[in-house]
Amino acid sequence: MLNHPCIICLVRPPRRLLFAAGLAAAIAACGGGTQPLGPTPLDQGVVVFMNSGYRGTSQQVGADVADLRKAEGPCSADENGTGSWDDCISSIRVLPGWSARLYGDKNFRGAVLEVTEDIADLSSLRGDCSGSYNDCISSIRVSKNQ
Numbered sequence: 001m002l003n004h005p006c007i008i009c010l011v012r013p014p015r016r017l018l019f020a021a022g023l024a025a026a027i028a029a030c031g032g033g034t035q036p037l038g039p040t041p042l043d044q045g046v047v048v049f050m051n052s053g054y055r056g057t058s059q060q061v062g063a064d065v066a067d068l069r070k071a072e073g074p075c076s077a078d079e080n081g082t083g084s085w086d087d088c089i090s091s092i093r094v095l096p097g098w099s100a101r102l103y104g105d106k107n108f109r110g111a112v113l114e115v116t117e118d119i120a121d122l123s124s125l126r127g128d129c130s131g132s133y134n135d136c137i138s139s140i141r142v143s144k145n146q
């Protein structure tokens, strides 16, 4: 799995790669389609849920995800039955020692929500992401607290 060339779409590449022409080629090579996230060690990152109250399908996220549309998940299934995590997350648990930034748009853009503790219902937080952050998050950064 980790040897799959498309993993570069799901994890943030080393900074030097951001400026390399090779990155564009790598993204192009990935084309459409989704890939599962992880695997992630159980004590790292955050766990996102498709429903509020930590219910429904969940996914641990232990590395930055620039485009949740490319992350295999339970929402917005296309004609092939393949869904993603884009505009899907409704609650989130933060593992001890970690925090996250949730973005309304892909590539870490748009409305941003700093998350340092569990949030049982993202619709309870007003924001610039279609009124609240529920079913709106499209990219995630996770970081280990200093």
Ligand SMILES: [Ca+2]
Pocket (backbone or CB within 6 Å): 049, 050, 051, 052, 087, 088, 089, 090, 135
């Ligand atoms: Ca949802």
Ligand SMILES: [Ca+2]
Pocket (backbone or CB within 6 Å): 087, 103, 104, 105, 106, 135, 136, 137, 138
């Ligand atoms: Ca979005």
